[in-house]
Amino acid sequence: MTQPTTTPSGGSGPDHAHDDDGSVAISARGLSRTFDETTAVDGLDLTVARGEIYGFLGPNGAGKSTTVRILCTLLAPTAGRATVAGHDVVTEPNAVRSRIGVALQEIALDPKQTGTELLRLQGRLYGLHKSEIEVRLRELAELVDLGAALDRPIDTYSGGMKRRLDLAAALVHNPDVLFLDEPTTGLDPASRLRVWEEVRRLNEHLGMTIFMTTQYLEEADELADRVGIIDGGRLVAEGTPDDLKRSVGQDVIVVRIDGDADQAADAIRRVPGVDAVEPRHDELIVSVGQGASTIGPVAVALADTSVVLRDLTLRTPTLDDVYLQLTGNRISGGDAARFDPSDTTSDDPTHARQPDDHADAMEALR
Amino acid sequence: MTTIDIPPTIDLTPVRPRPTGFLQDTVSIAGRALRAVPKDLSAVIPPVLIAFFFFIVNIATLKGLTQGSIAGFDYTAFEMPTAILLGVTGVSRAPALVLDVQDGYLDRLLLTPVRRLSILVGHMVADVVVAAVLTLPILIVGFILGVRFESGPLGVLVFIALAAFWSLAFAAFGYAIALKTGNPAAVQSSFLLFFPFLFLTSSYVPREQLTPWLQHVAAWNPVTYILEGLRSLAMVGWNASDIGQAALAIALVAVLSFAMCFKALDGRVKQK
Numbered sequence: 001m002t003q004p005t006t007t008p009s010g011g012s013g014p015d016h017a018h019d020d021d022g023s024v025a026i027s028a029r030g031l032s033r034t035f036d037e038t039t040a041v042d043g044l045d046l047t048v049a050r051g052e053i054y055g056f057l058g059p060n061g062a063g064k065s066t067t068v069r070i071l072c073t074l075l076a077p078t079a080g081r082a083t084v085a086g087h088d089v090v091t092e093p094n095a096v097r098s099r100i101g102v103a104l105q106e107i108a109l110d111p112k113q114t115g116t117e118l119l120r121l122q123g124r125l126y127g128l129h130k131s132e133i134e135v136r137l138r139e140l141a142e143l144v145d146l147g148a149a150l151d152r153p154i155d156t157y158s159g160g161m162k163r164r165l166d167l168a169a170a171l172v173h174n175p176d177v178l179f180l181d182e183p184t185t186g187l188d189p190a191s192r193l194r195v196w197e198e199v200r201r202l203n204e205h206l207g208m209t210i211f212m213t214t215q216y217l218e219e220a221d222e223l224a225d226r227v228g229i230i231d232g233g234r235l236v237a238e239g240t241p242d243d244l245k246r247s248v249g250q251d252v253i254v255v256r257i258d259g260d261a262d263q264a265a266d267a268i269r270r271v272p273g274v275d276a277v278e279p280r281h282d283e284l285i286v287s288v289g290q291g292a293s294t295i296g297p298v299a300v301a302l303a304d305t306s307v308v309l310r311d312l313t314l315r316t317p318t319l320d321d322v323y324l325q326l327t328g329n330r331i332s333g334g335d336a337a338r339f340d341p342s343d344t345t346s347d348d349p350t351h352a353r354q355p356d357d358h359a360d361a362m363e364a365l366r
Numbered sequence: 367m368t369t370i371d372i373p374p375t376i377d378l379t380p381v382r383p384r385p386t387g388f389l390q391d392t393v394s395i396a397g398r399a400l401r402a403v404p405k406d407l408s409a410v411i412p413p414v415l416i417a418f419f420f421f422i423v424n425i426a427t428l429k430g431l432t433q434g435s436i437a438g439f440d441y442t443a444f445e446m447p448t449a450i451l452l453g454v455t456g457v458s459r460a461p462a463l464v465l466d467v468q469d470g471y472l473d474r475l476l477l478t479p480v481r482r483l484s485i486l487v488g489h490m491v492a493d494v495v496v497a498a499v500l501t502l503p504i505l506i507v508g509f510i511l512g513v514r515f516e517s518g519p520l521g522v523l524v525f526i527a528l529a530a531f532w533s534l535a536f537a538a539f540g541y542a543i544a545l546k547t548g549n550p551a552a553v554q555s556s557f558l559l560f561f562p563f564l565f566l567t568s569s570y571v572p573r574e575q576l577t578p579w580l581q582h583v584a585a586w587n588p589v590t591y592i593l594e595g596l597r598s599l600a601m602v603g604w605n606a607s608d609i610g611q612a613a614l615a616i617a618l619v620a621v622l623s624f625a626m627c628f629k630a631l632d633g634r635v636k637q638k
Contacts, residue, residue, distance in 0.1 A: 097477060
């Protein structure tokens with residue numbers, strides 16, 4: 001269920017942009033896609049401004065990849081309409097394809113070709129002249145740091161090299177809009193940082209609009225101008241990462257207990273300064289305005305109940321907290337996953353951001 | 367904190383995509399398919415070796431028998447078309463197309479503005495070239511064994527063209543299966559379709575030497591007319607009826623197989 005009241009307006013967001021004035025790179029209205037009885041995308045409304053990095057955040061099976069495949073013209077929507085770079089994805093698919101670059105979640109390469117052969121063919125299919133292709137080859141080889149490896153068969157590449165070549169293939173024709181479907185899934189931390197740097201560079205230097213799906217909270221937080229959070233095929237929140245986190249509260253107190261969570265939640269809700277309490281298994285996520293001054297009263301309130309306090313942690317809110325508040329699940333938790341026929345990989349959710357601790361509350365109480 | 371070496375800023379030359387034509391797209395795809403052939407010799411060498419094997423063994427087994435019973439009969443020239451059809455039938459890039467489906471590379475192609483038909487036709491153009499090349503070693507062996515073309519050098523070219531287009535007409539069944547199923551084993555099994563085509567006909571002896579029931583079946587088998595057209599070029603010369611019937615037989619098979627593979631292509635590439 002979409003909750004527009006929880007969708008903060010982003011500072012860089014295209015809230016007043018219109019599809020026909022050239023300021024909108026991607027627009028979707030009531031976009032839906034069903035597979036037999038399963039609804040993967042459910043009435044999605046989306047607007048991405050030209051030159052924006054838009055992070056599309058959600059757990060496995062939320063509908064991210066299906067949305068990307070519709071916007072990239074690989075899938076048709078069962079309802080609704082979408083335009084990319086000003087062209088309708090169903091009625092003008094070739095115009096869309098000429099203006100987008102796509103790195104899908106599943107690396108799409110021919111292992112028998114060399115990197116050079118693959119990039120040259122990409123250039124030819126986009127109608128680039130031979131001289132343009134050769135120039136782009138040199139530049140892209142440097143950009144994705146493949147160098148001499150480009151002349152080797154792709155089946156000799158490491159996973160990170162394949163991912164970088166896939167990105168280069170998406171960039172051969174200098175697209176207006178770049179779709180990156182979980183671009184860092186499976187990469188080591190160093191390769192992930194390199195991809196982030198490349199994404200920033202493409203956006204800053206070429207003004208490329210980037211639509212990036214991810215299930216990594218840190219990635220969305222670090223890269224995206226705005227973040228859309230998708231759950232069950234619906235956009236449940238949208239805004240800048242800061243705005244979204246601010247919607248949860250200034251601080252978050254994480255309470256771990258043994259005992260009756262409902263009783264503990266009731267006790268905490270009566271503490272002045274507490275905005276919201278979200279029970280989750282043996283944890284309570286407490287949104288507060290001033291964490292340092294509220295954490296003590298929270299501990300005292302729990303002391304008057306029958307629950308056993310295991311620990312208290314004070315930290316800043318994360319996008320995971322936003323997701324939890326909106327859906328009752330965590331992106332970083334396994335139980336958030338739903339079926340999405342386009343999501344064909346099972347990603348490791350432990351890559352989720354580890355929140356910055358302000359202080360260990362138990363230590364503070366001593 | 368992890369320190370990594372980020373390369374300095376690289377300014378990419380701005381380029382703009384341009385519309386391409388069907389021919390340009392087809393040539394691009396065909397070029398890629400042809401470049402892949404030397405990297406995948408296991409797809410073309412075994413059929414040729416099998417063809418050589420049967421060519422030599424059949425001549426050794428049946429030459430004396432047939433030439434002894436039919437005056438002026440050149441069994442080597444008679445058998446060469448059978449060997450060539452055995453060598454070129456089923457040789458196609460359809461298994462490679464299945465791998466494109468499995469590796470996701472077909473999606474990479476479909477994300478470009480390439481004409482969808484060019485993806486298939488480009489592979490087929492490559493198949494025709496490969497099939498034409500594969501006929502050469504068997505022809506050379508035939509020449510070494512004394513076969514002479516009554517239709518002359520132009521007849522040799524027509525012979526190669528008929529063999530290559532038959533190869534393409536049959537390969538289209540493989541493409542249909544590849545695009546419909548995305549299953550390499552299913553594509554490989556399409557070669558089994560050729561066995562009734564090849565053996566229920568005049569592969570080893572002239573049609574009039576077959577038993578009556580097999581003569582009847584062979585009369586409905588398009589391969590019969592293709593073999594007779596090819597043999598005619600080598601053994602008779604320019605016989606318009608024989609060559610025309612061979613071309614018509616190939617065309618009839620192609621109509622069926624192309625209809626199937628274009629339908630499968632549409633199902634595979636359209637925005638579903």
